[in-house]
Amino acid sequence: MRYLPLNPADRQAMLATIGAPDIDALFADVPEEARLDGPIEGLPGHASEMAVERAMGAMARKNLSAGDAPFFIGCGAYRHHIPASVDHLIQRGEFLTSYTPYQPEIAQGTLQALFEFQTQVARLYGCEVANASMYDGSTACWEAIAMARRVTRRGKAILSAGLHPHYVSVAQTMARFTGDVIDSALPDLTEGAPGDDSARLFAAIDEDTSCVVVQYPNVLGHIGDLSELAARCHEKKALLIAVVPEPVALGLIRSPGEMDADIVVGEGQSLGVGLNFGGPYVGLFACREKHVRQMPGRIAGETVDAAGKRGFVLTLSTREQHIRREKATSNICTNAGLCALAFSVHMTLLGEKGLRDLAALNHAKAVRAATRLANVPGVELVNGPFFNEFTLRLTEEARPVLRALADRGVLGGVSLGRLYPDGDGRENGLVVAVTETNTQDDVVAYAAALEEVMA
Structure with missing residues (x-):
């Protein structure tokens, strides 16, 4: 993308159009302590391109990768x-340049890849249906809470103490705009079951509860059986949401779907996607088929064309922001397609x-x-x-x-x-x-x- 600088008059015209008094007003929601009050320390204020490259390279060499x-x-x-073949395959032109497959007649390869990805996620999570990915694990977790509200028409989410605090923070941030009550707790290091607060969760579920959210394994690494918690949730007509940040674990332990979780979400970064300084990652999302119309994101479906040949299309797309806008189930209107493809390729290579x-x-x-x-x-x-x-x-x-x-x-x-x-x-x-x-x-x-x- 070209660098096209704006002059002061251009900036003032843009600010006047949106009704903002100055540029600082655009950052009003960013906490004061998180804002810079001057130039970034250590960067040259004015230098040639080569000098800047040299300075940035010296800074990068301080990292321990x-x-x-x-x-x-x-x-x-x-x-x-991550096998080298993963990177080779996702960089093929038909994948690397493909973005949103709105036109199925020219996007069959991308749609089929998403369909296979969904199948892998659904099997991995023990669920009946999965979507074609979300942004990352934390936003998938929030989308599951929002979905539970739509399904149950209730507004209280109970979060396990074993849920990663970053996921908790995302849920708390988003709940400010929806009115959901977020009931969370801090973990202790109780020997034998760190972060396991099942007794608290059992006691907290009531007629106002939309869902209980647990991490599996939890943030401290502990693995618990979700079956009884699922039963307690269903007694109160609430949903159980399981969050799985480490999908490799499901190659060895029972899937949340097998233990009757209603919605299973998580982070897919472990398979096919490097650490990359924190992103981009890929959110995984699956649920029971009876809730599919409330599930956010897109779904690639299998069908046949006019000649009877196997084909793929986007289905149930009316839930998406680009179709329904303010009536959509989510404001997420794209999927982490390339990362989802990397996940799927890695899974396929493993078998x-x-x-x-x-x-x-x-x-x-x-x-x-x-x-x-x-x-x-x-x-x-x-x-x-x-x-x-x-x-x-x-x-x-x-x-x-x-x-x-x-x-x-x-x-x-x-x-x-x-x-x-x-x-x-x-x-x-x-x-x-x-x-x-x-x-x-x-x-x-x-x-x-x-x-x-x-x-």
């Missing part, structure tokens, strides 16, 4: 090995057996790492059942420990003090993720560095 060090960071974004093998490898490596790290003096494992992510409780605050580990070339995980800055005992918690990319040497290096830091 995931592939250059033992890497144990997870909490909703995971480093997995069912490959996904199960990958999941088993993740779990086995995580168990070995958890056992080794828990033997470090001052470190305690607080998890019960987990997949490839677990929580450690340290005898001191975790954030300085992680900084010291990074200084020693180990990216050791995510501090709960970063996710929950209010403290109350969580600041000593450390969430560690282990995938197939972690070698035994990585674990040995981590344990050695941790022993040194904790000494």
Whole structure:
């Protein structure tokens, strides 16, 4: 895209048209503490293009990338090995330049890819129908809450303490505009089932509840059985929403749909999509068929053409913003198509057996790492059942420990003090993720560095 600068008169004309007194007024919803009050420190104020490139390159070299060090960071974004063939296939011209398949006669390839993606997500989640992707896991979570309101005509969502706080924050932000009541709580590090607040959820469900939202596995890595919670929700005619940020886990553990969850959403980044500094990612969304007309986003459907040949079209599109606008089920009017394709290609390359093998490898490596790290003096494992992510409780605050580990070339995980800055005992918690990319040497290096830091 060309850089076309506007002069002051152009800017004033635009502001006058929309009724804003100045440019700062366009950022009124951004908290004051999040706004810059001057130029970005460290960037040259005026320099040649080559000098700017050199300065930016020097800044970039200060980063320690995931592939250059033992890497144990997870909490909703995971480093997995992505076969080179994934990137090769999604960059083919018929995929890379394809955007929105409104005209089925010239978009059969894209529509078929979306149809296959939906099939994979529905099978993975244990649901009857899935859409053709959302923006990311957090927005998919909110869209599920909004959908539950439409289905039940109620306005209270109960969020588990084990739901990632970023997902909670997105729900709270959006609820400001819909009037939904968001009932949330903070997790504790209770040994054996960290972040599991089933008793609170059971007690909180009432006739005003539209849905209960749980993460599976939860933000601290714990895996719980959702069956009883689903039954309690259905007794009160509420919906159970399960959030799955790590889809690889479903190669080894029961799907939420099998445990009677009504809506299953999550993040698909683990398969086919790199970490990419936080995006773009791809939101997954599936539900029971009886709720399909309230599901947001688009669906690619299979049909036959006039000659009886197999073909694909967009179906139930009247729910979308580009068709119904203010009456649509969602303001999301596109899907993360290229990332969804990468997810689907990676899933296809793995196959069912490959996904199960990958999941088993993740779990086995995580168990070995958890056992080794828990033997470090001052470190305690607080998890019960987990997949490839677990929580450690340290005898001191975790954030300085992680900084010291990074200084020693180990990216050791995510501090709960970063996710929950209010403290109350969580600041000593450390969430560690282990995938197939972690070698035994990585674990040995981590344990050695941790022993040194904790000494």
